[in-house]
Amino acid sequence: MKVVMKSTAIAATAMLGLLVSGVDSFATEKFQKLSGAQIRAKFLGMEMTDNVHWADVFGPNGDLKSYSMGRKKDGKWRTEKDELCVDRGKDDGGRYQV
Numbered sequence: 001m002k003v004v005m006k007s008t009a010i011a012a013t014a015m016l017g018l019l020v021s022g023v024d025s026f027a028t029e030k031f032q033k034l035s036g037a038q039i040r041a042k043f044l045g046m047e048m049t050d051n052v053h054w055a056d057v058f059g060p061n062g063d064l065k066s067y068s069m070g071r072k073k074d075g076k077w078r079t080e081k082d083e084l085c086v087d088r089g090k091d092d093g094g095r096y097q098v
Contacts, residue, residue, distance in 0.1 A: 034098045036079035042098070043077070043084065057085070064088065 034042065049055035057065040064075040066088050075088035079093070087093040 033082070036082045039079045039082070039084050039098045 017088055041096070043058040045058065045060055047055055047057045054066070054068040056067075058077055060064065062076050062078055064077040065088060066073040073088050073092070075086065075093065077087070078085050083095045084098050085093070085095045
């Protein structure tokens with residue numbers, strides 16, 4: 001299960017890069033690392049999903065609702081040192097540059 005969640009986190013990070021840069025401008029723009037404030041502004045109140053298997057909903061007070069393969073988990077999210085920090089519980093979370 002741990003390997004599956006790590007794969008999900010990697011996929012989520014990759015999708016985030018597409019969302020932040022915009023699909024139309026993907027070919028012409030270079031990726032830019034976001035600051036903590038920029039990450040918070042982009043994620044606050046948003047849902048990130050693959051539209052089939054999983055979704056993360058980033059609440060305004062740091063609450064995180066994760067749905068994966070029909071299961072719901074409550075967690076927390078925050079920004080720290082210009083990274084997105086996600087905690088979904090035991091052995092499920094991490095820190096990511098965006």
